[in-house]
Every structure is written in structure tokens, then in C-alpha cells.
Amino acid sequence: xxxxxxxxxxxxxxxxxxxxxxxxxxxxxxxxxxxxxxxxxxxxxxxxxxxxxxxxxxxxxxxxxxxxxxxxxxxxxxxxxxxxxxxxxxxxxxxxxxxxxxxxxxxxxxxxxxxxxxxxxxxxxxxxxxxxxxxxxxxxxxxxxxx
Amino acid sequence: xxxxxxxxxxxxxxxxxxxxxxxxxxxxxxxxxxxxxxxxxxxxxxxxxxxxxxxxxxxxxxxxxxxxxxxxxxxxxxxxxxxxxxxxxxxxxxxxxxxxxxxxxxxxxxxxxxxxxxxxxxxxxxxxxxxxxxxxxxxxxxxxxxx
Numbered sequence: 001x002x003x004x005x006x007x008x009x010x011x012x013x014x015x016x017x018x019x020x021x022x023x024x025x026x027x028x029x030x031x032x033x034x035x036x037x038x039x040x041x042x043x044x045x046x047x048x049x050x051x052x053x054x055x056x057x058x059x060x061x062x063x064x065x066x067x068x069x070x071x072x073x074x075x076x077x078x079x080x081x082x083x084x085x086x087x088x089x090x091x092x093x094x095x096x097x098x099x100x101x102x103x104x105x106x107x108x109x110x111x112x113x114x115x116x117x118x119x120x121x122x123x124x125x126x127x128x129x130x131x132x133x134x135x136x137x138x139x140x141x142x143x144x145x146x147x
Numbered sequence: 148x149x150x151x152x153x154x155x156x157x158x159x160x161x162x163x164x165x166x167x168x169x170x171x172x173x174x175x176x177x178x179x180x181x182x183x184x185x186x187x188x189x190x191x192x193x194x195x196x197x198x199x200x201x202x203x204x205x206x207x208x209x210x211x212x213x214x215x216x217x218x219x220x221x222x223x224x225x226x227x228x229x230x231x232x233x234x235x236x237x238x239x240x241x242x243x244x245x246x247x248x249x250x251x252x253x254x255x256x257x258x259x260x261x262x263x264x265x266x267x268x269x270x271x272x273x274x275x276x277x278x279x280x281x282x283x284x285x286x287x288x289x290x291x292x293x294x
Contacts, residue, residue: 011292099259109154109245115154116154119153119262119267120266141270143154
């Protein structure tokens with residue numbers, strides 16, 4: 001199994017970052033403006049990018065500490081069976097977000113693309129918290145001229 | 148062994164991207180302004196960030212196609228034994244850079260930090276080629292308030 005991992009240190013509290021991971025409004029500020037369904041464990045979040053996009057079921061939530069999703073639905077294909085987690089850890093004046101997108105069957109060009117794109121969106125999360133303005137889709141930084 | 152992979156699609160030729168990977172001047176435009184020693188296979192490139200930083204030996208170079216480095220020296224510790232590669236592939240109007248930082252002994256918080264930071268620098272490479280101005284150290288985007 002292959003895995004994408006990232007870490008960003010954000011000048012903000014674990015509590016405000018946690019909120020940006022568990023509500024439609026919060027997720028819309030940094031990943032995609034078209035987010036719906038976020039809620040308690042068992043809820044299914046629909047992230048849409050120009051109509052299409054992944055669904056994730058919330059499988060774990062611990063206030064100000066961890067959020068874990070399991071991919072559900074059929075697209076994108078290589079994401080089937082994968083999980084995403086965000087762990088929060090405050091240290092000094094910042095909160096680290098430890099991110100993982102796990103259980104990829106194998107590394108691929110598409111996984112490499114997603115790795116870079118997750119980094120771009122995590123920097124967007126950081127900016128959303130620190131400056132009030134992230135870069136969610138459709139205002140995201142493009143890393144592929146065909147997508 | 149753990150691995151970081153990334154991919155960016157750049158509106159530029161493989162030839163100009165290759166040049167940004169094999170010369171001090173090119174590398175200084177997107178990774179760190181303090182780069183010296185780049186040259187043929189066997190040369191050792193010193194990348195410096197406020198004085199310290201890694202050395203890499205060039206172990207493979209194929210024009211407009213691949214560049215591969217092997218870490219040498221003692222720092223940062225977790226990079227000992229690791230390799231970095233850039234594969235270039237032109238497709239349509241863009242050139243993909245497939246990046247890998249391989250042979251990490253194990254995943255870690257530091258590896259997660261490096262994964263995000265490599266993405267930031269690969270976007271810097273993209274901007275250097277597409278707009279003429281990247282964000283190499285010391286003008287890089289910070290992702291940790293302690294570093």
C-alpha cells in the first residue's frame with residue numbers, strides 16, 4: 001500500500017482548524033466551495049469540482065484532535081478503498097496538521113498529482129486560517145494544464 | 148522504504164525545465180538562491196538555506212528526460228541514503244515533472260513536512276518557468292512557523 005503524507009504548521013488554534021475540517025462552511029473555505037453533507041461520524045461529505053468529485057464518509061472525529069474519512073462511491077477510481085486523516089497537534093504558537101491519504105493500491109502518476117494537489121490545498125487551509133482567505137476550488141492553484 | 152512523489156504540469160519545454168535542474172543558475176531560480184556545484188554526473192551540488200543544507204551528488208543526467216541525485220554528507224540526518232529524481236515527459240502543450248524523493252527509512256513528521264515543502268518548491272519551479280519568477284529560499288512559502 002502507498003501513502004501520501006503532509007504536514008503544515010498553522011498559526012491558529014486546534015479548535016478553529018478542527019472547525020474547518022468538520023463543517024461544510026469550513027471545508028468550503030479551503031478545499032472546494034461546493035461541499036455538502038459534513039456532519040457527525042457516519043455522515044457522507046460530497047466534495048464537488050465542476051459537478052464531479054469524491055464522497056467521503058466520516059469515520060472518526062475527536063474534537064480538536066483528529067478527523068478521519070473513508071472514501072465511498074466510485075470516483076475517482078484509484079481512490080476507492082483509500083482513507084484520509086487529519087491529526088492536529090498544538091506546539092508553541094502553532095498547530096500542526098498531520099495529513100495522510102492512505103491505502104493506495106500502488107504509486108502512480110495520478111497519485112503523484114494528488115500528492116502535490118493535497119499540499120496546495122493544505123497551504124490553502126493554512127491561508128484560510130491565518131489570513132481569512134484560502135484558495136478552494138474554483139480559485140485553487142492549478143498544477144496541470146489538462147485538468 | 149518510504150517515498151515522496153509529486154507531479155506538476157508546466158507550460159514549458161522539457162529543454163528549459165531540464166536546464167533549471169542541472170545548473171546553479173537554474174536551481175537558484177526555484178529551490179534555493181544559494182546553490183553551487185551543479186554539473187555533470189559525479190558533481191556535488193550544495194544547496195544552502197541560511198548556511199546549512201544538503202549536498203547531492205548527480206548520479207544520472209539524460210538531456211530533457213531525467214535527472215537523478217544521491218544524497219551525500221551528513222545533513223539532514225533522515226535524508227542520508229535518500230535519492231531524488233526528476234523525470235520529464237512532454238504531452239500536449241505541457242511538460243510533466245515526475246518527482247520522487249525515495250529510500251526514506253520510514254515515514255515521519257519530518258518526512259511529511261518535506262513532502263509538503265517539495266510540493267511548494269515544485270510549484271515554484273513551475274512559476275519560474277511560466278512567469279519568469281519562482282519563489283526560491285529565502286523567498287519561499289513557509290509551512291512551519293518554527294523553521
